[in-house]
Amino acid sequence: MFDHVKFGVSDYVASKAFFLKALEPLGVRGGAEGEPSYGIELCGKGGASLCLYQAKEKPAPLHIALHADTRQQVDDFYHAALKAGGKDNGAPGLRPNYHANYYAAFVIGPDGHNIEAVCHEPVSPSFCSSHVG
Template identity: 35%
Template sequence: MTDAAGTRPPLVSHVSVGVSDLEKAGAFYDAALGALGIGRVMDHVMGMAYGRAFPEFWASIPHDRQPCSAGNGVHVCFAASDRDAVDRFHAQGLAAGGRDDGAPGFRPDYAPGYYAAFLRDPDGNKLEAMTWVRPASIDA
């Protein structure tokens, strides 16, 4: 199936994670996602949306207004432009209140050239930033 422009629509329109404190979550996501060139594109009374052009990722108070919880085994992975962006995502996310869940580095058990870092946001949601590195530059 294609859209009017003849391109395939994305598989996923957007992803949302629950947060308990909008101010704390906003500071974390502004920093961590800003390191990847992803900005806040919308504010709402219940949360904020991030993307490169339109809302693709939401950090918001749960719709039912019940306490949020991080799902075990659930994570969101953001595509990074290069290793430096992955490193900045991790460092800036930690500085903005996130917790380390896997330092930047290669993950050869995932795939050759897979470079990633993992964080937990202030509410425990698991986030990843990753990029592919060509084998010739892995040792660089």
Template identity: 40%
Template sequence: MIHHVSVGTKDVERSRRFYDAVMEVLGLRLLKASDESADYGVSTIIFSIETPVDSKPASAGNGVHIAFDAGGREMVDAFHRVALQHGGTDAGAPGLRPEYDPHYYGAFVLDPDGNKIEAVTHHGK
């Protein structure tokens, strides 16, 4: 079981503007923040953005993405819309992905640092 996931950022303040809005859509909230990181969850931290500990520039991993479980298709649609409004880049519009599963409905975006994130649901609505 995954405990939490962190992605690197070059600019915590810029990334917070993006993730504060996107995480709210997914039902997560900012639990802790500093100049070096921001941590999101419900009662415990499950997702963080942070400047790399080695002080080298953050870079997105090619082929890596993080999928967040959405409550339904409307949440996936809102995730995509809000992400684009807050500096994200479209990496796959909301829609069915029958090549994964007949009920797989997801949307993909790149955050301001190029990290690929997704919202997905298997619910019909």
């Protein structure tokens, strides 16, 4: 739903490595990159991007939810993120308090940001419909 989100990180090298590995199962790849103060654009489908840059101050935690095409991608994101150094903030599973088919996983990244992958379909079809809400 967004064009791009850009936020500062306290350790550019660590955060770049974390996000590239953790988001790979969701089809996110590195794009344009400049000096750490400019940062890197992490590109996914649909033209939206997540941008990181080196900041002097540690930012307040953000919650970023990324669309997954399948429940398997949510699972893969979670395991990749933990392997990349993320901390568990909610294992993959249904979250019926959001809605009956809300399948998500949550990890905390290097700067304390809550990163979520979510699929809204009742089963894992070849693709999920667009997120609404």
